[in-house]
Structure formats: structure tokens, C-alpha cells
Amino acid sequence: MIGLLAALAAIAVAVAFMRDLLVVAMLSSIFSFACCALFVLFDAPDVAFTEACIGAGVSTVLTLAALRLTGRQERRSGRPATAIAAMVATVCGLALVYGSLDLPRFGDPRAPANGHVAPHYLTRSEGEIGIPNVVTSVLGSYRGYDTLGETVVVFTAALGVLLLIGGAQARPGKRGEAPARADRDVVLRAIATLFVPMTLFLAPYVQFHGAYSPGGGFQAGAILGGALILYGLVFGVERLNRLVPEAVLRVIATLGVLTYGGTGLVTLALGKGFLDYDAFGTRPVGQQIGLTVIELGVFMTVGAVMTLLFQRFAGRGEA
Amino acid sequence: MKDLVGLFPYWAVALLMMTGLYIVIAQGNLVKKLIGLGIFQVSVFVLYIAMGVVSGGTPPILETGFVTYSNPLPSVLILTAIVVGVATLAVGLALAVRIRESFGTVEEDELLPLTEPEAPADAEPHA
Amino acid sequence: MSAGEILDLARRLLGEGLLGLGALAVLVGAIGLLRLPDFYTRAHAGGVTDTAGAISMLTGLALLAPDPLVSLKLLIVLAVSLFASPTSCHALARAAFRSGHRPALHGNRLPPAAPGE
Numbered sequence: 331m332i333g334l335l336a337a338l339a340a341i342a343v344a345v346a347f348m349r350d351l352l353v354v355a356m357l358s359s360i361f362s363f364a365c366c367a368l369f370v371l372f373d374a375p376d377v378a379f380t381e382a383c384i385g386a387g388v389s390t391v392l393t394l395a396a397l398r399l400t401g402r403q404e405r406r407s408g409r410p411a412t413a414i415a416a417m418v419a420t421v422c423g424l425a426l427v428y429g430s431l432d433l434p435r436f437g438d439p440r441a442p443a444n445g446h447v448a449p450h451y452l453t454r455s456e457g458e459i460g461i462p463n464v465v466t467s468v469l470g471s472y473r474g475y476d477t478l479g480e481t482v483v484v485f486t487a488a489l490g491v492l493l494l495i496g497g498a499q500a501r502p503g504k505r506g507e508a509p510a511r512a513d514r515d516v517v518l519r520a521i522a523t524l525f526v527p528m529t530l531f532l533a534p535y536v537q538f539h540g541a542y543s544p545g546g547g548f549q550a551g552a553i554l555g556g557a558l559i560l561y562g563l564v565f566g567v568e569r570l571n572r573l574v575p576e577a578v579l580r581v582i583a584t585l586g587v588l589t590y591g592g593t594g595l596v597t598l599a600l601g602k603g604f605l606d607y608d609a610f611g612t613r614p615v616g617q618q619i620g621l622t623v624i625e626l627g628v629f630m631t632v633g634a635v636m637t638l639l640f641q642r643f644a645g646r647g648e649a
Numbered sequence: 650m651k652d653l654v655g656l657f658p659y660w661a662v663a664l665l666m667m668t669g670l671y672i673v674i675a676q677g678n679l680v681k682k683l684i685g686l687g688i689f690q691v692s693v694f695v696l697y698i699a700m701g702v703v704s705g706g707t708p709p710i711l712e713t714g715f716v717t718y719s720n721p722l723p724s725v726l727i728l729t730a731i732v733v734g735v736a737t738l739a740v741g742l743a744l745a746v747r748i749r750e751s752f753g754t755v756e757e758d759e760l761l762p763l764t765e766p767e768a769p770a771d772a773e774p775h776a
Numbered sequence: 777m778s779a780g781e782i783l784d785l786a787r788r789l790l791g792e793g794l795l796g797l798g799a800l801a802v803l804v805g806a807i808g809l810l811r812l813p814d815f816y817t818r819a820h821a822g823g824v825t826d827t828a829g830a831i832s833m834l835t836g837l838a839l840l841a842p843d844p845l846v847s848l849k850l851l852i853v854l855a856v857s858l859f860a861s862p863t864s865c866h867a868l869a870r871a872a873f874r875s876g877h878r879p880a881l882h883g884n885r886l887p888p889a890a891p892g893e
Binding site: 331332335336338339342343345346351354355358361362365368369372373374375376377380381384385388389392393395396397399400401404405411412415416418419420422423426427430431433434435436437438439441443444447448451452455456462463464465468469473476477479480483484486487488490491494495542543544546548632639642643646 | 654655656657658659660661663664665666667668669670671672674675676677678679680681683684685687688691692694695698699700701702703704705706707708709710711712717718719720721722723724725727728729731732733734735736737738739740742743744745746747749750755756758759
């Protein structure tokens with residue numbers, strides 16, 4: 331743990347001082363991956379999985395796609411604000427350290443965070459929902475409303491990017507981009523032909539196995555998006571646009587959110603509360619039905635949004 | 650001094666958070682600021698997960714033979730936060746791309762003079 | 777000692793030895809990454825980590841695993857990694873070449889600084 335934390339600190343400081351933004355993007359990807367290892371060490375494999383897929387995977391691809399459009403070097407001018415910012419950061423850090431003296435010690439089982447609701451979830455989840463992965467049962471059932479908000483946030487981000495970065499534009503003569511000739515990409519195309527179907531198979535496995543092991547809708551959606559992004563990176567964004575047209579992805583993303591919200595409306599119509607899966611049947615079967623349906627909605631939205639974001643960023647030519 | 654071992658992860662998180670904060674405040678490039686914001690976010694995630702660790706516990710996946718589990722609730726919160734983080738990063742990067750296309754630069758120092766409102770042209774008092 | 781105990785001991789020794797070898801290989805790769813002069817030579821150093829390091833460590837972990845299913849999963853991870861890591865190394869080198877970076881030849885003369893350095 332100490333080694334990982336030290337590595338994280340070193341990477342963060344390096345990011346602050348680097349001027350080449352390509353290096354900074356790679357360092358941030360390594361930072362996410364080191365945090366993923368730290369999460370595994372801290373007994374949170376679901377979070378590690380999500381951080382690896384989304385933080386180290388999709389975030390890096392989006393950053394690189396944006397860097398291609400905004401420029402690679404940072405121009406540093408001697409701003410006097412730098413010293414003031416360093417002082418502010420140091421004072422804040424010392425205040426945080428002072429505040430941490432009152433926190434429960436690392437790993438304390440009697441900490442307030444580990445009392446109240448958490449033992450309730452751990453002991454009651456087996457009987458009420460019946461799936462081994464407590465994180466999925468809390469995410470989907472006990473705190474299902476929050477997850478609906480999260481799905482809507484992802485969808486809204488896609489809306490924002492779709493509005494900001496326009497659709498297919500006529501790009502006259504892209505500067506500095508060598509035409510990709512099929513005979514020069516042999517290794518990448520061969521490996522991608524092997525990997526893309528394998529990853530496409532992994533996504534539904536993670537989706538449905540999320541009840542029994544780390545996994546679930548978000549990770550599966552990110553993996554699906556990652557597979558399609560790999561296809562787009564190796565074979566070109568135009569072929570990706572032909573394979574999964576943007577209009578189809580927009581419909582799938584919308585249907586995902588509608589599935590999730592619609593489940594809540596259906597439970598209302600059946601006489602129970604919003605997103606109360608008891609409307610689908612007695613526990614634990616009714617809960618599991620509800621969980622499966624909403625995880626499907628999450629999967630559709632996250633997968634479609636990740637691919638849409640990549641398509642928009644990568645398809646934007648340099649003006 | 651036992652406190653040092655018990656509190657050391659939180660201090661490391663404080664260091665990471667402040668580095669991210671410094672990048673957001675002090676660096677001029679908009680994309681670099683977004684990455685610094687990402688570092689800040691991930692260090693907050695580490696803080697939450699560190700607070701959920703139960704010594705001697707296993708990951709919160711119910712399995713016969715294990716009695717002590719780590720806290721599942723921070724995992725759920727952070728799962729949400731990670732996805733929201735990438736969503737805000739995407740919108741931020743889209744804004745940076747559009748700013749670059751409109752103004753030709755993503756450096757804050759060069760942007761601020763360009764976005765100031767122009768001074769009124771006529772100074773003659775109206776009769 | 778019975779045959780089972782000898783086998784168990786051998787398995788543990790071999791597994792831990794492979795882990796140590798893998799750690800050494802990763803260290804060698806890291807030193808090479810820092811010390812070698814040119815981008816393409818540093819990519820070779822990264823390749824050492826990917827192949828010698830990954831094979832040794834994952835095989836060692838597979839030998840030390842408590843459950844045969846876990847060993848099988850680790851070997852599958854190794855197989856996927858052996859496909860993926862050299863491909864990413866190839867993609868890096870290809871991207872560097874296509875953007876104009878050329879390897880240093882004829883002694884220790886480095887190529888003229890590529891745009892962006």
C-alpha cells in the first residue's frame with residue numbers, strides 16, 4: 331500500500347510539472363490504473379473494475395482525442411499566481427491533515443462509516459435480494475434511485491457533447507494525417523480482429539455475472555464501448571460509423587434511460603412505490619427481476635454513450 | 650505513533666488532493682486543468698474507499714466461510730462518482746475543443762484578454 | 777516427507793522463484809526504460825517487462841494459486857496479455873515512425889529533435 335501511495339504521489343507531482351500534454355494524458359492513465367490496484371488492495375473489486383474500464387480506458391481515449399484537436403504542448407508563462415496557488419494548496423493540505431486527526435483509524439471496524447446501514451445491507455441482502463454481490467444489490471435495489479440519477483447524468487453528458495461537437499462534417503483535407511492504407515496495418519488489424527469479438531463477448535458476461543462477482547451494468551457498458559472504440563481506432567472512425575450509425579446509438583442510449591425510469595413508472599402503476607421491485611413479485615424473485623431490467627437499461631445507456639463520445643471527438647476534423 | 654500507521658492513507662490522499670487542486674488553480678492550459686480535476690476526483694475516491702476498509706475483512710461478496718466483510722456502501726457511492734467523473738470530463742473536453750476552434754487557443758492567459766468586453770467606442774457626451 | 781508434501785514444496789519453491797525472477801525482469805525493464813538513449817531502444821526495454829516479466833510472474837502466481845480454476849484463469853490472462861502487450865508496443869513504435877521519429881544509427885548520434893520535444 332505504501333508503495334502504491336508513493337507512486338501515486340510521484341505521478342501526481344509529475345503531472346503538475348510536465349508540459350507535454352500527451353505525456354500528461356498517459357500519466358493520468360497510469361494514475362488511474364495505480365488507483366485501481368489500490369482499490370483491489372482496499373477490498374473494493376467492483377470499484378477497481380470500474381476505475382480500470384472507465385478511468386484508465388475511456389477517459390484516456392477521450393483526452394487523447396481532445397488533445398488531437400487542441401494541441402499537444404502547454405505554453406507556460408511565469409504567472410505570479412503560481413506561488414500563491416502553491417501556498418493555498420499547502421495551507422489546505424495542512425488543514426486536511428489536521429482534520430484527519432479526528433478520523434477513525436484505517437480499517438477500524440467500529441468506525442461510524444461501517445455501522446448503521448452497512449451491516450443491515452450485509453446481513454439482510456441475502457434474504458431480501460438473494461444475490462451474493464452486495465455492491466450490486468445495494469446499487470440496484472437499496473439505492474436504486476441514485477443509480478437512476480447516475481444513468482441520467484451519463485445521458486446528459488452525451489447530450490452536452492452532441493450539442494457542442496457537431497455531427498458529420500465535411501472535412502476538407504485533414505492536415506498532418508497520413509492516409510491509412512490497409513497493407514500497412516497488418517499487425518493491428520489481425521490483433522483487433524481477434525480482440526474485438528472477445529471483448530464483445532466479455533461485456534454481456536460481466537453484465538449478467540455482476541450479481542455473483544464484481545461486475546454490473548456500468549462496467550459492462552464501458553467494456554462494450556471499449557470494444558467498439560478499439561474497432562474505431564484500428565479500422566477507422568468511418569467504418570465504425572457505418573457499423574453502428576450514430577442514430578442507432580442515440581436511440582439505444584435513450585431507450586436505456588427510458589428502461590430504467592420506465593421500470594419505476596411500472597412499479598408505480600402496479601401500486602407500489604417508485605422503483606419498488608416488490609411490485610414484480612415476492613422477494614427475492616421480484617427484486618432480481620427488477621435488478622436485471624435496470625442493469626440492462628444501464629448497460630444500453632453507458633455502452634452507447636461511450637461509443638458516441640468517441641465517435642464525436644474522433645470524427646471532428648481540424649478546421 | 651501508532652496513529653501514524655492508522656492515518657497515513659488519509660495524509661497521502663490529502664497530498665494527492667492538493668496536487669490536483671494546484672494543477673486546477675495554477676496551470677493555464679484548460680485540458681491540463683481538466684486532468685488535474687480528474688486527479689483530485691480520484692484521490693477523493695481513494696479517501697472514501699479507505700474509510701470503508703475493515704481490517705481482516707474481505708470484499709463484500711457473500712461467500713460461505715467468511716464472516717467479516719468490508720463496507721459495501723462506499724463502493725456503491727464511488728461507482729456512481731467514477732461514471733459521473735468521466736461524464737463531466739467529456740463535457741469539459743468538448744468545451745475545450747470548441748474554445749480552441751473559436752479563439753485559437755486553450756491557454757487561460759491568452760483567453761482572458763480575448764473574452765473581455767470591448768470598451769465603448771464613443772466618449773463624446775450626448776447633447 | 778510424503779510424495780504429496782514434496783510436490784507441494786516443489787510447487788511453492790518454483791512459484792516463488794518465478795515470482796522473484798519476474799520481479800527482477802520488471803526491474804531490468806524499468807532501468808532500461810530510464811537509461812537507454814533512444815525511443816525505439818526504450819520500447820525494447822518495455823517489451824522485456826511485457827514478456828519475461830509477465831510470463832514469469834503469472835506462471836509463478838498460477839503455481840501458487842490455491843484453486844486449479846484460479847490457475848487456469850491466470851494462464852488465460854497471460855495468454856491475452858501476450859497478445860495485447862506486444863501489439864501496443866508495435867502500435868507505439870509505428871506511431872513514432874509515422875510521425876517522423878527515426879532511430880539513432882551510426883553510433884550514439886541521436887536523430888534531430890522530433891516536433892514537440
